[in-house]
Structure formats: C-alpha cells, structure tokens
Amino acid sequence: MFADLKLPNLQLSWPVTVLAIVAALILRSTWLRFKRNPRQLPYPPGPPRRFLLGNLADIPTKGYEWLAYAKLAEKYGDVMYFKAIGKSILSINSYAVANDLLEKKGAIYSDRPRLPMLKEVIGWTWNLVVQSYSEGFAVHRRIVQQRFQAHIVAKEYRPIMALEVRILLFNLHNRPDAFLRHVKRMAAAVIMMISYGHRVTSDQDEYVRLAEKVRETASGAPGSVLVDFMPILKYIPSWFPGAGFKRKAMVVRQLSAAMRDRPYAEIQARLNAGTAIPSLVSSLIEENMSGENVIDEQVIKNVGGVIYAAGADTTVTALTNFFLAMALHPAVQERAQEELDRVVGSKRLPEFADRSDLPFVSAVVKETLRWKPVTPLGVVHCLTEDDEYRGTYIPKRTVVVPNIAAMLHDENDYTRPADFDPVRFLSVDGTSPAPDPARAAFGFGRRVCPGRFFADDQLFITIASVLQVFNIIRPVDASGHPVELKVDWASGIVAFRNITIKALRNFRTSQGEMGVTIEAQDQSGRLPSHADLFKALWIILTCKSIQKIKFSLIEGLPGGTFHSKVEDTSLAW
Numbered sequence: 244m245f246a247d248l249k250l251p252n253l254q255l256s257w258p259v260t261v262l263a264i265v266a267a268l269i270l271r272s273t274w275l276r277f278k279r280n281p282r283q284l285p286y287p288p289g290p291p292r293r294f295l296l297g298n299l300a301d302i303p304t305k306g307y308e309w310l311a312y313a314k315l316a317e318k319y320g321d322v323m324y325f326k327a328i329g330k331s332i333l334s335i336n337s338y339a340v341a342n343d344l345l346e347k348k349g350a351i352y353s354d355r356p357r358l359p360m361l362k363e364v365i366g367w368t369w370n371l372v373v374q375s376y377s378e379g380f381a382v383h384r385r386i387v388q389q390r391f392q393a394h395i396v397a398k399e400y401r402p403i404m405a406l407e408v409r410i411l412l413f414n415l416h417n418r419p420d421a422f423l424r425h426v427k428r429m430a431a432a433v434i435m436m437i438s439y440g441h442r443v444t445s446d447q448d449e450y451v452r453l454a455e456k457v458r459e460t461a462s463g464a465p466g467s468v469l470v471d472f473m474p475i476l477k478y479i480p481s482w483f484p485g486a487g488f489k490r491k492a493m494v495v496r497q498l499s500a501a502m503r504d505r506p507y508a509e510i511q512a513r514l515n516a517g518t519a520i521p522s523l524v525s526s527l528i529e530e531n532m533s534g535e536n537v538i539d540e541q542v543i544k545n546v547g548g549v550i551y552a553a554g555a556d557t558t559v560t561a562l563t564n565f566f567l568a569m570a571l572h573p574a575v576q577e578r579a580q581e582e583l584d585r586v587v588g589s590k591r592l593p594e595f596a597d598r599s600d601l602p603f604v605s606a607v608v609k610e611t612l613r614w615k616p617v618t619p620l621g622v623v624h625c626l627t628e629d630d631e632y633r634g635t636y637i638p639k640r641t642v643v644v645p646n647i648a649a650m651l652h653d654e655n656d657y658t659r660p661a662d663f664d665p666v667r668f669l670s671v672d673g674t675s676p677a678p679d680p681a682r683a684a685f686g687f688g689r690r691v692c693p694g695r696f697f698a699d700d701q702l703f704i705t706i707a708s709v710l711q712v713f714n715i716i717r718p719v720d721a722s723g724h725p726v727e728l729k730v731d732w733a734s735g736i737v738a739f740r741n742i743t744i745k746a747l748r749n750f751r752t753s754q755g756e757m758g759v760t761i762e763a764q765d766q767s768g769r770l771p772s773h774a775d776l777f778k779a780l781w782i783i784l785t786c787k788s789i790q791k792i793k794f795s796l797i798e799g800l801p802g803g804t805f806h807s808k809v810e811d812t813s814l815a816w
C-alpha cells in the first residue's frame with residue numbers, strides 16, 4: 244500500500260531554494276526585531292552605517308580611543324551607538340548617562356562582554372576585572388569587596404601603606420632620579436604584603452618584575468582591539484604574518500599564570516612551615532582548611548592574582564601623573580606645602596588623621612585622579628537585557644564603553660579641564676566645589692572598583708608625605724633652562740624641599756664605616772646649611788622601621804658635597 248503512495252515532486256531549482264531561505268531568514272529576523280523592539284524605536288544616534296561593514300571603520304581602535312569617542316560625541320551626542328559585524332557598542336560620554344544606565348540600571352548593565360582577545364586568546368577568564376556572570380564573577384567579587392571595605396582598609400592596610408611610604412621617601416632620597424622605580428616598588432610592596440604577606444624589598448623582587456612584565460606585554464584597552472570585533476581572528480596561527488597579537492598573548496598568558504601561581508605556592512610553603520605572615524590569601528586558605536568557609540583553591544589563587552594585577556599598576560599610574568603635575572605646576576606644589584607646614588609642621592610626617600585638616604592636599608589627590616584618568620575608557624560593561632533610553636532602543640549584549648576621560652574633562656563640571664587646578668574642589672566664596680572625580684574615575688554600578696577606598700588612601704598618604712619632604716622640580720638642561728617635559732609620564736626630578744640633591748653615592752670611610760656622599764645645594768644654588776640638610780634627612784627617617792639608620796655629618800666639602808656616616812646599617816637598602 245505504501246509503495247503506491249506517490250509524494251509530490253518537491254525538487255526545486257537551487258535559485259528558488261536560496262531565495263526561499265533568504266526570505267525566511269529576513270522574515271525571522273524582522274519578527275524577532277519586532278518582538279524585542281515592539282515600538283520600533285530607533286537606535287541611539289551615531290555615525291551612519293555602511294553597507295555590510297556597518298560602523299566598522301568608525302569604531303576607534305587606533306590608540307587614544309577616548310579622544311576619538313569624545314570627538315564623535317561632539318557631533319552625535321553624549322550617548323552613541325555603533326554596529327558592526329553583528330556587534331553593538333554604546334559609547335557613554337557624560338556622567339549623567341553613566342549614572343542613568345550603569346548606576347541606576349546596574350542590574351542589567353553590569354556584565355562583561357565576551358572579550359575574545361583578553362579571555363579566549365590571553366586566557367583571563369580567571370580575572371575578576373573581565374569576568375562575566377557565567378565565569379564566577381559573584382564569588383570572586385564578594386571576596387574582594389569584603390576584604391577592601393573602607394573600615395578594613397583603615398584598620399588593617401593603612402599601617403602597611405604608612406610603612407611603605409616611608410621606605411619610598413628613603414629610596415627617593417637615595418636615588419631621586421629613579422622615582423618611578425621606587426613608586427612601582429612601593430605599590431607592589433603594599434599589595435604583596437596585604438595579599439600574601441610577602442615583603443618586597445627591592446624593585447628587582449621576583450613578583451614586582453613579573454607584574455611589570457605583564458603590564459609591559461599586555462596592552463590595548465579591553466574592547467578596543469580588532470579581534471574583539473572579529474573573534475574569528477583568534478584562529479590565525481601565531482606564526483602567520485600579522486598575528487603578532489597572538490604571539491604576545493601567549494607570553495602574557497604564561498606570565499599571568501606565573502603571577503598567580505608563584506606567590507600562592509610560596510604562601511602555602513610558609514603556612515606549612517608555620518612562618519606565614521597573616522594576609523588576605525593566608526586567611527582564605529586557613530578558613531578553607533578549617534572548613535569555616537569553603538572556597539575553591541583556584542578562586543583563592545585568582546583573588547590573590549587580581550588584586551596584584553588590578554591594584555599595583557593603577558596606583559603607579561596615578562602617582563606618576565602626580566609627579567608630572569607637580570613638576571609642571573610649582574605654584575600648586577607650594578600651596579600644598581604651605582598647608583602641610585601649617586597643619587603637620589616639620590617634626591613629623593603626615594598621618595591619615597590629618598586628612599580632614601588638609602583640604603588643599605586632598606584636592607590635589609582628586610585633581611590627580613581627574614587630570615589624567617588612570618583608565619580613560621574604564622572597563623567595558625555588557626547589557627544583559629534589551630533596554631530603552633531617551634526614546635531609543637539598546638539591544639541586549641550591547642558592549643558599553645564608558646568614556647571616563649570625557650566625563651572627567653566635561654567643561655560643564657570642570658572649567659578649563661586641561662588645567663591641573665585643585666582649587667576647583669574647594670568651596671571658594673560660597674561657590675560649590677566641582678564634583679568628586681571618584682564618582683567616575685573608579686567606574687560604575689555593580690562593577691565599581693572594589694579597591695577605591697584603598698587606592699584613595701594610598702594616594703593621599705603618598706602625595707602628602709612626598710610633598711612634605713621633597714620639592715618636585717623640572718630637570719634643567721646644560722644651560723640651566725627647564726627641560727620641556729613630554730606628557731609621557733616618565734620625567735621629573737625629586738628634590739628635598741629647599742635643597743636639591745644632585746647625587747648620592749655610598750662610600751666607606753678609612754675605618755671601614757658605611758657612609759653616603761650627598762651633593763646638595765639650596766634653591767639659589769648655595770650650599771645648604773648643615774642644619775637644613777639634617778632637617779631634611781631627619782624628616783625622611785622618621786619611620787619606625789628605619790629609625791635605626793642614623794646619619795651623622797662627617798664633613799662638608801667644596802661644591803656642595805657632604806660626607807655623612809651611616810651609624811647603624813642594620814637595615815640594608
């Protein structure tokens with residue numbers, strides 16, 4: 244019976260088949276679009292899309308992207324939409340929009356996108372900074388947030404910062420020209436002590452060098468490299484011409500694995516030997532072992548690694564900007580020093596408790612965060628639901644790029660934004676101070692930087708202490724003219740207040756005692772008095788851990804050179 248059943252001949256010619264498939268796809272996508280956007284709202288404004296490529300050529304990817312976005316925003320407005328190769332990007336260029344979307348609608352604007360370069364090529368799915376909800380965000384975030392609450396930072400981490408900042412002062416005194424190295428050592432030392440109880444004594448420390456290598460090798464803001472828009476590029480073999488990004492990624496992958504694994508292994512060995520200094524990671528391991536709070540070992544490693552990765556470099560960048568700002572703006576420096584002289588005096592270093600009495604120094608901290616934002620494009624967010632905003636439609640999975648630099652240079656909030664002008668944060672003659680840059684500089688909503696209280700404290704104590712002790716001056720050329728400083732954050736000279744230290748060398752006296760040679764002159768080029776020199780040294784050495792080192796002057800030599808004896812060398816630097 245079934246053999247007789249004749250089916251109609253459904254064989255169609257291939258052009259008809261193709262047309263039918265295309266028509267079905269168009270119908271499906273129209274229906275889906277209508278279902279997701281029933282009011283058929285337009286997308287937010289943005290550059291016109293081109294056939295097939297969409298906005299591929301308009302999306303800034305060639306460095307200094309924040310400037311390119313800001314330029315486009317002048318034409319299209321503070322919220323712009325780009326679409327290319329099936330990806331949607333929303334660029335936010337004002338704090339008002341960031342507040343409306345990333346803060347108030349944080350429940351749907353707080354995921355991270357796929358980020359093929361960082362996660363699939365470099366392998367950073369372990370890194371909370373770029374982790375999406377499905378990659379364990381909640382558990383990592385909870386731990387980091389808990390351990391960096393303001394009261395924990397104040398109680399447990401401030402003493403470590405205060406100690407390391409004094410060592411920074413000592414190192415600056417020793418090698419003022421190498422200030423960047425010292426700042427890097429300090430930032431890494433604070434983080435390593437907090438995270439692992441590991442003491443960093445030199446910038447040649449294994450972990451400091453690792454962090455530095457990771458920083459040097461990894462580059463490109465998430466969401467701004469081509470492979471993020473064309474994930475298929477991740478399959479290019481690393482030997483292929485033009486696949487340099489892949490070769491670099493392999494190196495970063497190995498380095499960042501080492502950055503998590505090595506300190507963890509060290510702390511485990513120390514815990515086993517009973518010599519571990521209490522730290523964030525040791526406490527997590529111990530809680531785990533006691534069954535009090537069971538956390539996956541990988542999560543503990545990841546948390547240790549992310550604090551190191553996210554915390555050291557950001558602080559260094561902010562402080563480097565501070566040094567540059569001071570070298571360029573001596574009047575600001577003088578005003579901060581006047582305040583420090585009045586409030587703190589010359590017999591001790593600033594303390595955290597002084598902050599409320601130091602409004603100008605606090606304003607310098609704020610202006611440092613605002614002037615050259617550490618993360619100009621923040622970290623991209625991702626939208627988990629379709630949304631409507633200002634009568635426009637923003638589809639789910641849109642990648643959101645907050646232009647923090649544009650927000651912190653918005654002329655409506657900060658007049659003459661390119662100027663380094665801390666006064667904007669003071670209430671002068673009843674005027675309202677400019678908004679605190681922390682509201683944008685540390686990101687937004689559920690992804691706001693969990694290290695912000697810590698970073699703010701560290702910036703304050705470092706800036707106040709450095710200004711208390713040193714003058715930061717522009718280097719001069721052979722004919723005595725100030726050298727033009729390039730804004731690449733890598734120049735500047737540190738000098739004692741009132742005294743410029745030209746050079747410092749270790750020497751041994753004929754009796755074999757250690758000493759230092761100091762070449763110094765005061766601001767008018769004269770030899771400083773011994774009393775002034777000692778005052779400067781004394782201020783630097785008012786530190787519990789290095790109190791043991793005492794200098795005594797042996798002799799003053801012609802040309803502004805002093806020989807000082809180090810009386811106690813129980814601490815080697």
Ligand code: HEM
Pocket residue numbers: 371372373374384387391549550553554555557558561617618621622623624684685686687688689690691692693694695697698
């Ligand atoms: C001047 C110093 C710092 C600045 C300007 C800064 C800025 C930022 C910004 C803009 C974000 C992205 C927020 C967002 O997605 O909206 C972020 C995230 C993060 N920061 Fe910081 N940060 C600084 C220091 C630190 C420190 C010292 C730590 C260490 C505890 C830290 C840990 C983190 C972590 C773990 C994230 C990822 C949070 C998440 O994705 O949920 N940051 N930071």
